[in-house]
Amino acid sequence: MKLEDAKQQFINSWGAFGTQWGINRTMAQIHALLLISTAPITQDDVMEQLSISRGNVNMNIRDLIGWGLVERVIVSGERKEYFIADKNIWKVATQIIKERKKRELDPMLKLLSQLGNIDDKKEKDAKEFLTVVSDIKKLGSHADTLLDLMVKAEENKFISGVLKIFN
Amino acid sequence: MKLEDAKQQFINSWGAFGTQWGINRTMAQIHALLLISTAPITQDDVMEQLSISRGNVNMNIRDLIGWGLVERVIVSGERKEYFIADKNIWKVATQIIKERKKRELDPMLKLLSQLGNIDDKKEKDAKEFLTVVSDIKKLGSHADTLLDLMVKAEENKFISGVLKIFN
C-alpha cells in the first residue's frame, strides 16, 4: 500500500469512527489530518486536502482547539495562521476523556442527584426508581475513578504495572 | 418533585445524553422507560408514553435487543409481547462496553494493522505516519485491557479493592 493511500484511508476511517461516537465526521477528519501531518498546516491546506469550505474548516478547527487537541502556531515571516495537533496519543486520549467527563458525565451526575429529591420516597414505585437512579450515580462515580486511574497509569509506571497483573 | 415528573425528566435526559454518544434519542428513551418500569410493558405502552409511532418503537426495541439490553417476555394468557430491561446497571454498562468494543474498537484495530503495511517504510514521512498508527493501536489495546478490568472489578472484590487504593 502506498503511503498516500494509507493516509487517506486513515483520515476517512477516523472520520467514520468519530461519527459513531457523536463527533462530527469533518472534525474527526481534520484531527486525523493534523495528526499525520509532519509540519504545521494552514486552513487552506485543510480545505484543499479534505475538499471542504473555508467556513467549515474554521469552525471545526476552533472546536478542536476548544477540546484542547489542536493549537495555533506562528510561523515567522508568515501572515497566515498554522495549526498543529498534539501527536502524543496518550495525551489526546486523556484530553478527550477529561473534556467528555466535564461536558457530559458531570452534568448527568448532577441531574441524577436532583432526581433523588422526590416526594413519597416510601412508595414502592418510588423506591424502585430511586434504586435505578442511585445505581447509575454509583456507576458514574466508578467510571470517574477508573478514568482517573487510566490517566494516572500513563504517568505512573507502578500503577501501570499493577494493572497489568490483572490483565 | 413528583415521581412522575422525575421519571419524565429521567427519560428525556437519558435521551439527550445518548444523543451525545451516538445513540439515537428514541432508543435511549425507550431504554430509560424500561429501566424505570416496575412491570413488563408492551409496544403500545411505549408508543403512548413516548408519543411515538409503532414502527419506531418496533425498530428501536429490536435494536435494544440486539445490544443485549432488553428482552421479550411472555405473559401467560396474553397475546401481546412484553418487554423488560435488565435493571442491573453494572450489567448494562458491561454489555454496552462489550458491544461497542466488538462493533467499533475491534474493526478499528484491524484497520490500523492493515495501514501498517505500507511501501517505503524508511521514508521520513512514512516513519512518522507509522508511529501515529502504532501508538493508536497501543492505546486501543490499553483501553481493551482497562475495560476488561472494569468488568472484572465488578465480579471480583479483590480487584475492586486494589483499584480503590489508587483512587
Add this chain to the structure above:
DNA sequence: TTTAATTTTCATTATTTACTGAAAGTTCAA
C-alpha cells in the same frame, strides 16, 4: 382453515445536523 390480533417492513416524510460561501470583521504592512 379462517380471521382477527399483533408484529414487521419500508417508501415517504420530517427533523436534525452539517456545510457552503459571501459578507463582515480583523490584522498588519506599507
Add this chain to the structure above:
DNA sequence: TTGAACTTTCAGTAAATAATGAAAATTAAA
C-alpha cells in the same frame, strides 16, 4: 490610515438521520 491578506460569522442550503403509517407478514385462537 489605507487596503490587501486573512479570519470569522451565519443565513441559507444540502446531506444525513430518524420517524411515520399503512401495507404486508406473521401468529394463534376459534
